[in-house]
Amino acid sequence: MSLKKKTQSLHKRNDELANANRQLEILSNGIFKNGELPTFANKIKETHQFPLRPKKLEILQINVGYMCNQVCEHCHVDAGPDRKEIMTRETMMQCLEVIRKTEAHTLDLTGGAPEMNPDFRWFVEEASKAGIKDFIVRSNLTIIRANKKYYDLPEFFKKHNVHVVSSMPHWTRGKTDKQRGDGVFDKSIKALQELNAVGYGMPDSDLKLDLVYNPSGAFLPGDQASMESDFKKALMEDFGIQFHNLFAITNLPVSRFLDYLIASENYEDYMYQLVDAYNPAAVENVMCTNTISISWDGWLYDCDFNQMLGLKVASKVKHISEYNEDLLNNRNIIISQHCYGCTAGAGSSCQGVVA
Amino acid sequence: MASNNYYDPKDLRKFGNITEWSEELGTKFFDYYGKVFEEGALTAREKALIALAVSHTEQCPYCIDAYTKDTLQRGVTKEEMMEAIHVGAAIKSGATLVHGVMMMNKVNKLDM
Numbered sequence: 001m002s003l004k005k006k007t008q009s010l011h012k013r014n015d016e017l018a019n020a021n022r023q024l025e026i027l028s029n030g031i032f033k034n035g036e037l038p039t040f041a042n043k044i045k046e047t048h049q050f051p052l053r054p055k056k057l058e059i060l061q062i063n064v065g066y067m068c069n070q071v072c073e074h075c076h077v078d079a080g081p082d083r084k085e086i087m088t089r090e091t092m093m094q095c096l097e098v099i100r101k102t103e104a105h106t107l108d109l110t111g112g113a114p115e116m117n118p119d120f121r122w123f124v125e126e127a128s129k130a131g132i133k134d135f136i137v138r139s140n141l142t143i144i145r146a147n148k149k150y151y152d153l154p155e156f157f158k159k160h161n162v163h164v165v166s167s168m169p170h171w172t173r174g175k176t177d178k179q180r181g182d183g184v185f186d187k188s189i190k191a192l193q194e195l196n197a198v199g200y201g202m203p204d205s206d207l208k209l210d211l212v213y214n215p216s217g218a219f220l221p222g223d224q225a226s227m228e229s230d231f232k233k234a235l236m237e238d239f240g241i242q243f244h245n246l247f248a249i250t251n252l253p254v255s256r257f258l259d260y261l262i263a264s265e266n267y268e269d270y271m272y273q274l275v276d277a278y279n280p281a282a283v284e285n286v287m288c289t290n291t292i293s294i295s296w297d298g299w300l301y302d303c304d305f306n307q308m309l310g311l312k313v314a315s316k317v318k319h320i321s322e323y324n325e326d327l328l329n330n331r332n333i334i335i336s337q338h339c340y341g342c343t344a345g346a347g348s349s350c351q352g353v354v355a
Numbered sequence: 356m357a358s359n360n361y362y363d364p365k366d367l368r369k370f371g372n373i374t375e376w377s378e379e380l381g382t383k384f385f386d387y388y389g390k391v392f393e394e395g396a397l398t399a400r401e402k403a404l405i406a407l408a409v410s411h412t413e414q415c416p417y418c419i420d421a422y423t424k425d426t427l428q429r430g431v432t433k434e435e436m437m438e439a440i441h442v443g444a445a446i447k448s449g450a451t452l453v454h455g456v457m458m459m460n461k462v463n464k465l466d467m
Contacts, residue, residue, distance in 0.1 A: 172432055215428065222429040226400065230430055272368065 007071055009080040010256060017259045018078065020310035027253065027337040031268055037275050040339045047280040052333040057325060058290040061108040061304060061350065062095055064120060065296045068112040069146045072180045074214060076254040076308050079112040087296040092123045094298060094320045099130045103325060106134040108350065110304065113143045115150060128160040136163045142184055144191040154198045163208040164200055169216050171234035179216035192241045201243040210245045218266035220273055220344055221248035224353045247352030252341035254305050274340035282347025285354035288333045294320055302333045304350070309338070367417045400429045407436060408443035
């Protein structure tokens, strides 16, 4: 269903869905309250996977702020130019202390557009000294072309051997611009060509460039391998662009995507799709079992989605200032019905499929 | 009947229940159905587009619902979907029109 494009975040519009508790209420009521569909807790109890517990910590995902140059229809962060929540250098210093001693092998910086944080480059420079194995920055691509001050980002990423993971909803202009805004496709193509030009995404290059695909509507992603092959063929033929892997990610019913589902009268059908596609094998490897998500103000969460729903970790340790990996690993993961998004089909995570 | 309509979108979710009243035949059908749509000499994407076109020539609302969603999931564009439907429509109208030859043959035989 085609709806009027929004240019402001839910927060700026004072929309009721800017309130995390209201979102959790919606996710617990209706078809889940009247028993039409099982709650996520009951579903994982069927396969004796409740409570969900962490395994070895592998990924520290740090959200350095909700400010973004785009206002994407599906954004679970409710990011946009009007969001002012930005990680301070002080909190970054607390994160650096953790990065230096963590057992995790991957550092994953996200946002908003992380590059818009004024201390982003300083943080990348400092964090890259910590010798972490895989250092990811989630870049929305258009930021590279948004302003002259960002034009050198490909060189900057290369200098610090950053693994670039970028969103690209489709290989056609129409589908991309519909989800992410007019002009996004052309800017993204240009940014990808610039990343290729400095060596990113080349077949034998160590400069890793991966793309993230998430559906531009109320349907689930297709098979990740087939989508990757279609993306590679189309981007190569049409624009000479190369990249390494495609991660197919399911949209979770959180924030702006939840708003879209309700406004387009797709909410119930979408939840049915998620529950029908439930895969217990995916539960084994959901990302909350190997990730800690840190918010711009230093609070700790099981994942980025729980962060947006205001569900802090169920642990004595709740803030980066008191970080203790052993204590954190001994916790139950907080779940709700949005978790069905990570267990549908082949599963979904910030690293793509999990089963 | 629970609904006042012949077609209810929610009934699509009950398709699997067909097996309840004839387990052997139902199971054989769904096994066959699943096998047909597996990747083979044709890709699953190509099969989904064929299914979308046939859904329209059969004018099956359930199938149109299911295969519109399925093709979207596979990254098929609106243009590709509409072209596939035109292929179905062309065959459907062509099949009508080609019978005009029968009419012409008959006229030529009967008419002095």
